[in-house]
């Protein structure tokens with residue numbers, strides 16, 4: 032069936048003023064000003080009250096943390112002490128709790144206009160060995176696109192590391208499960224709904240063998256590599272003290288300086304590292320909210336893009352953000368980048384580019400992140416009825432500058448998953464009640 036999404040109020044795509052034609056899971060035609068579809072269509076959606084964006088893409092998150100938002104155990108702590116305090120709480124995670132946390136995070140992202148989400152799951156206490164399976168099941172059930180990243184932590188307190196013994200796994204268990212989930216779920220094909228990436232928490236959190244073997248596996252299965260990198264100034268001090276090297280050098284030695292790698296945060300690179308990472312074509316998921324929350328610094332997006340790297344956006348975990356809203360992430364990133372580079376350096380359009388095309392590059396996808404014929408029909412439609420938009424002149428920039436929070440309609444792979452601000456087939460009240468009840472175990 033050909034669906035004409037007709038005459039949008041505004042649309043983030045060139046020569047598409049009269050809207051787009053969706054057929055199956057794809058965009059098949061962009062209709063320019065004064066034009067009409069080239070072939071007959073069977074259905075029309077009147078978009079005259081909507082601003083249409085490509086679906087937003089979240090490049091970094093920790094879904095399980097939705098159960099520990101605004102947690103007092105984390106108040107007043109810097110990043111590493113915060114992490115150590117919170118891990119004592121997260122070690123209680125069960126399959127049932129993870130399932131409801133994942134469902135909540137996905138729905139929350141979807142309602143903000145997100146159509147593809149990456150989740151960095153690195154928590155594997157006893158009993159939660161099948162965490163990635165749960166994530167994949169929930170994304171499939173909802174119909175969202177996901178890159179599930181099989182995270183890992185392998186150096187615990189008993190080995191002189193920072194993580195509690197209860198949440199780490201040994202290298203064999205990590206690598207065996209990495210290959211298992213690649214085989215079971217990873218779909219490298221165009222239009223894929225589920226992909227798997229391998230994602231040791233950071234080069235400092237696992238033995239080097241896990242880093243090198245992960246790189247080999249990723250190459251063998253045509254999958255991507257992900258980790259946290261250079262988030263805080265303490266990280267390289269710890270790396271030098273423990274490994275006698277900087278994090279980027281550890282990454283390079285493990286074979287990770289390749290375009291299949293994207294990292295989260297990327298705040299504290301030196302000039303030489305930016306050149307090396309950019310030349311290799313790495314991506315950085317800029318996580319503005321959590322970088323601000325921990326006061327770690329500001330990602331050097333300008334230098335990184337100039338060096339050839341890609342910048343995408345991540346909301347980061349809900350215990351640091353503490354929400355999962357991709358439009359908020361776009362606004363935060365714009366404001367934070369202006370604090371670093373000034374008002375003229377980046378626009379609302381840059382923030383939207385990072386949230387769409389940039390994140391798609393991070394996830395290694397050229398089939399989503401833009402509105403163009405041949406790309407997947409992943410769309411976010413916003414209405415500008417609230418007082419905060421009244422008087423706005425540039426209606427696309429207004430989404431970021433006036434601060435929209437919620438999409439009115441969201442389409443993934445040609446299917447409407449949000450209609451009139453409500454997720455299709457999900458009882459939101461019941462979901463919130465169930466999620467709140469599950470969160471009680473993490474007080």
Ligand SMILES: [Zn+2]
Pocket residue numbers: 091092093151259295347348
């Ligand atoms: Zn993170």
